[in-house]
Amino acid sequence: MDTHCQNRAMTPPLRFPRPLRPGDRIGVTAPSAGVAGAAVARIEFCVDWLRSRGYDVVVGECLVGDGLTSAPAEQRAAELTRMLADPDIACVLPPWGGETAIDLVDLLDWDALADAEPTWLVGYSDLSTVLVPITTRLGWATLHGDNLADTPYAVPDGLLHWLDVAGGPGPFVQRDSAQVATWVRFEEDPHATGWRHVGEGRWEVEGGGDLDVTGRLIGGCVETIGHLAGTPYGDVRSWAEELDEPTIVYVEACEDHAVDICRFLHGMRLAGWFDRAAAVLVGRTNAPDHPDLTQREGVLDALGRLGLPIVWDLEIGHVPPHLPLVNGALARVVVDGDDRRITQTLG
Incomplete structure (x- = not known):
């Protein structure tokens, strides 16, 4: 899935996803650690919080799990690829990071992503493992900001919420x-x-x-x-x-x-x-x-x-x-x- 992307120019011109607006669809998937135990109630609350603000949130199959990862690497890579390439999904957001997102970077369908319009990928911690190659290989801007579990937290004076950054033209x-x-x-x-x-x-x-x-x-x-x-x-x-x-x-x-x-x-x-x-x-x-x-x-x-x-x-x-x-x-x-x-x- 990756040979064509390896053989062409590594870095296309920078491309920025369109501004995220209420009414847009946000895909939730766990490219690394899944959700279990007391965290289930937190993630359900965070999904409802986004929905209450007008976003159409869809939850993938790779989310719940109490092991090291939410699902096998091939399944996580396929779901992340599908969400990022789906023109109806404007943003992809993980519940949090984890430990081994590096196991899926060479399993993403880089050709399919290169042919897609850029989609916001938001998060930090282990998601940095995916944010960096999405930017350096595809030229897509990616957003190092709160994961889903942190998204409802109020922003202190001086800083912006990641929804504000993804949702406006800037400068910020x-x-x-x-x-x-x-x-x-x-x-x-x-x-x-x-x-x-x-x-x-x-x-x-x-x-x-x-x-x-x-x-x-x-x-x-x-x-x-x-x-x-x-x-x-x-x-x-x-x-x-x-x-x-x-x-x-x-x-x-x-x-x-x-x-x-x-x-x-x-x-x-x-x-x-x-x-x-x-x-x-x-x-x-x-x-x-x-x-x-x-x-x-x-x-x-x-x-x-x-x-x-x-x-x-x-x-x-x-x-x-x-x-x-x-x-x-x-x-x-x-x-x-x-x-x-x-x-x-x-x-």
């Missing part, structure tokens, strides 16, 4: 929310719509000073996209070279300790992920330090030698709230005193 301006939050456990309240605030955060430039850079966004969860580096499904170097524009690479760590994150980032560096980068954005993390290496030191060990500006502690990962970013969007990042903002243009 978001600012440092200065908030650090956590989730409400499904067992405690499956209908939660407000983050539980636990602290404050602030974007800052490594070494101090100001920053004003522009580039095309690409990135995701280090533990998942790191395994794509050097493969046809994570060839950011070729994508950036064909675009012939600067990039802004964003990364975030979920749970691996600092040495593993350091290794992943070195691998991405060696595979050319940062060759065209104008800056690197790093999401705040609760991932553990190593006794001899902090998370920050791990990033600097891998990327400090590049001499690129690094911006720390953005809301782009496993520490909520979430700042939705569009892979392929033209982004301007400004950090200048109290002016800390990112502007995304879809086009």
